Amino acid sequence: MGSLNIENVKKAFGPVEVLKGIDLEVTDGEFVVFVGPSGCGKSTLLRVIAGLEDSTSGRVLIDGEDVSVTPPAKRGIAMVFQTYALYPHLTVKNNMGLGLKQANTPAAEIDRRIGIASSMLSLEPYLERRPAELSGGQRQRVAIGRAVVREPKLFLFDEPLSNLDAALRVNTRLEIAQLHRRLKATMIYVTHDQVEAMTLADKIVVLNAGKIEQIGGPMELYNSPANEFVAGFIGSPKMNFVDGARLGETAKTIGVRPEHLTVDPKSGAWKGTVVHAEHLGADTNLYLDCEKAGLITVRIFGVYDAEPGATLYATPDPTRTYRFGADGKVLK
Amino acid sequence: MSIATRSLPRTIGAHAILLTYTVIALFPVVLVIMNSFKSRAGIFGAPLTPPTPKTFDMIGYTTVIGQGDFIHYFQNSLVVTVGSLFFVLLFGAMAAFALSEYRFRGNTLMGLYLALGIMIPIRLATVAILQLMVASGLVNTLTALILVYTAQGLPLAVFILSEFMKQVSDDLKNAGRIDGLSEYTIFFRLVVPLVRPSMATVAVFTMIPIWNDLWFPLILAPSEETKTVTLGAQLFLGQFVTNWNAILAALSLAILPVLILYVIFSRQLIRGITSGAVK
Numbered sequence: 199m200g201s202l203n204i205e206n207v208k209k210a211f212g213p214v215e216v217l218k219g220i221d222l223e224v225t226d227g228e229f230v231v232f233v234g235p236s237g238c239g240k241s242t243l244l245r246v247i248a249g250l251e252d253s254t255s256g257r258v259l260i261d262g263e264d265v266s267v268t269p270p271a272k273r274g275i276a277m278v279f280q281t282y283a284l285y286p287h288l289t290v291k292n293n294m295g296l297g298l299k300q301a302n303t304p305a306a307e308i309d310r311r312i313g314i315a316s317s318m319l320s321l322e323p324y325l326e327r328r329p330a331e332l333s334g335g336q337r338q339r340v341a342i343g344r345a346v347v348r349e350p351k352l353f354l355f356d357e358p359l360s361n362l363d364a365a366l367r368v369n370t371r372l373e374i375a376q377l378h379r380r381l382k383a384t385m386i387y388v389t390h391d392q393v394e395a396m397t398l399a400d401k402i403v404v405l406n407a408g409k410i411e412q413i414g415g416p417m418e419l420y421n422s423p424a425n426e427f428v429a430g431f432i433g434s435p436k437m438n439f440v441d442g443a444r445l446g447e448t449a450k451t452i453g454v455r456p457e458h459l460t461v462d463p464k465s466g467a468w469k470g471t472v473v474h475a476e477h478l479g480a481d482t483n484l485y486l487d488c489e490k491a492g493l494i495t496v497r498i499f500g501v502y503d504a505e506p507g508a509t510l511y512a513t514p515d516p517t518r519t520y521r522f523g524a525d526g527k528v529l530k
Numbered sequence: 531m532s533i534a535t536r537s538l539p540r541t542i543g544a545h546a547i548l549l550t551y552t553v554i555a556l557f558p559v560v561l562v563i564m565n566s567f568k569s570r571a572g573i574f575g576a577p578l579t580p581p582t583p584k585t586f587d588m589i590g591y592t593t594v595i596g597q598g599d600f601i602h603y604f605q606n607s608l609v610v611t612v613g614s615l616f617f618v619l620l621f622g623a624m625a626a627f628a629l630s631e632y633r634f635r636g637n638t639l640m641g642l643y644l645a646l647g648i649m650i651p652i653r654l655a656t657v658a659i660l661q662l663m664v665a666s667g668l669v670n671t672l673t674a675l676i677l678v679y680t681a682q683g684l685p686l687a688v689f690i691l692s693e694f695m696k697q698v699s700d701d702l703k704n705a706g707r708i709d710g711l712s713e714y715t716i717f718f719r720l721v722v723p724l725v726r727p728s729m730a731t732v733a734v735f736t737m738i739p740i741w742n743d744l745w746f747p748l749i750l751a752p753s754e755e756t757k758t759v760t761l762g763a764q765l766f767l768g769q770f771v772t773n774w775n776a777i778l779a780a781l782s783l784a785i786l787p788v789l790i791l792y793v794i795f796s797r798q799l800i801r802g803i804t805s806g807a808v809k
Contacts, residue, residue, distance in 0.1 A: 250704050271710030283701035287723055297709035344705075356701075 199261055200226045200351040200384035202247065207256035209242055216242045217253070218408040224386065229378050232388045233395040233431070234405035240388045241356060243405070247386065248354055249273050260351055271300070276345035277354040280361055282337045284329040291325040294344045315346040318380070319373070335366040342377070353385040359394060371397060392432055404428050426526040429453050435483060438494040442521070445490060449521035449529055456483065456497035458518040466511025470494070472504045486512055559785070566590050566778035573774055590779030599754070600780065603762035608787060610672055610758060611740050614679035618736050619729055621680070622687025627717050629688070630695040631703070641692065647685030652678070653745060663750055670753040678746050683736040694728040695721060730795040741788050759784045
């Protein structure tokens with residue numbers, strides 16, 4: 199249980215078209231991440247799936263059943279919000295149990311499910327506290343717990359880590375990944391952070407300006423992006439794009455990832471000067487101003503000493519350069 | 531206060547201005563209360579001195595309690611004020627929620643229309659209101675006053691509350707929807723507690739003009755049965771002789787309930803339970 203089909207969903211707010219025809223299929227147990235820049239429509243799509251927003255046209259099917267006009271509570275979904283959205287006047291326990299209580303679940307069953315969820319998320323010591331007495335990480339765990347107790351067909355996460363600090367983000371990310379493995383439930387996760395997308399997803403949906411740019415596994419998107427947008431969005435630091443004409447190529451744009459460039463002080467394809475060096479310990483990011491290629495980023499594994507102003511030659515790995523046509527699509 | 535903004539002359543200046551203002555604001559109130567405890571001769575002989583053993587007299591209070599049905603007037607005032615307050619807050623908050631939460635055609639227009647009442651004094655319509663009340667047989671009832679005051683208070687309530695309702699986290703309301711709460715439960719259990727401080731503000735703004743009003747009680751409900759305190763105090767204002775003791779005592783007593791209501795609401799003003807619900 200827990201498949202999702204989206205058929206040609208469109209959403210417009212007045213004259214502004216936010217979703218321009220989305221088709222998507224999610225199979226049972228999949229972890230799907232919607233990723234894209236701000237305003238690309240990923241949150242709106244999630245809200246359409248949840249039923250918090252009506253689509254202008256198109257159909258949403260959960261488990262093969264058309265839920266386009268079903269209210270959120272009847273769709274068999276649970277949602278975790280960016281701002282936690284816990285009920286301030288209820289204890290942790292009641293926060294988690296409210297949805298079940300509304301659905302007239304017997305009290306014993308509610309207690310059993312809360313017990314399982316709270317031990318899974320190590321929330322037992324806090325069950326009688328109110329949200330105000332919890333830290334940010336604990337609050338988000340309660341919000342996740344509230345979703346777990348509903349035993350939904352579909353988990354929806356709306357940027358759940360954005361309000362947490364960097365260390366907590368990594369921990370909570372791990373917890374969500376473990377939760378998915380344990381529950382084997384279908385999860386849909388919205389984020390603008392491509393690292394979260396890469397680390398959590400079975401399948402990534404890259405959205406841009408209300409359209410799906412590409413759907414695929416993390417490595418598929420990394421290794422064979424369909425177009426310039428996906429190539430630039432997936433991977434950190436960002437892929438370098440060089441004007442094809444300046445390199446004497448037929449393609450409009452040549453793309454090469456920072457980690458697929460090598461540098462040498464004596465010879466190489468692109469001569470350039472070091473603008474800035476970022477030393478991260480495990481790797482070093484160099485910003486080179488090249489005569490032919492313009493400003494590019496090079497990622498070198500390990501420590502590399504380079505002073506700003508020094509001359510270096512960068513050479514792209516010819517098997518891992520991407521060629522994009524005038525329409526942004528990859529040229530085969 | 532941070533060090534950078536603390537300097538002695540600045541502090542003294544600020545306090546001097548605030549204290550002056552406090553004295554000016556409190557002066558008439560103190561004068562009324564002080565003189566209500568004095569004999570007639572004391573009031574006219576030395577109006578600005580506090581009651582001395584020689585001038586101390588409770589005659590004002592005994593007249594008020596004895597003459598006229600003051601307890602009853604108090605009851606009327608309280609019923610009208612609390613009743614109107616209840617309806618203003620209930621309908622104001624509901625309208626504000628609808629305006630801020632739901633997208634529908636004419637939403638902005640409706641908001642403007644509801645706010646228009648702030649700019650148009652309700653007293654302009656006194657004659658029409660009186661005709662309406664006569665036609666519906668509501669003259670000399672407290673219901674008439676409650677209806678008028680509810681209408682009078684609503685525009686400002688809707689205007690202020692809809693601004694505050696917009697600030698309530700959408701995620702919280704949506705979480706309620708996913709958990710299967712009805713829109714009414716979301717409104718009463720999630721949204722209202724979060725905007726309680728602003729509702730207290732609206733309550734204070736609405737309450738005081740209603741309690742102090744003389745106009746509508748005089749026109750719509752002047753009967754002995756339905757007199758409010760302010761109207762009742764007029765009893766002692768004669769054309770030739772004015773019983774100042776009684777008037778001052780009545781006014782002093784009239785301050786009390788407002789003060790109590792104000793204290794109740796100001797506690798709400800300070801308390802906020804938003805913290806922890808959303809970041």
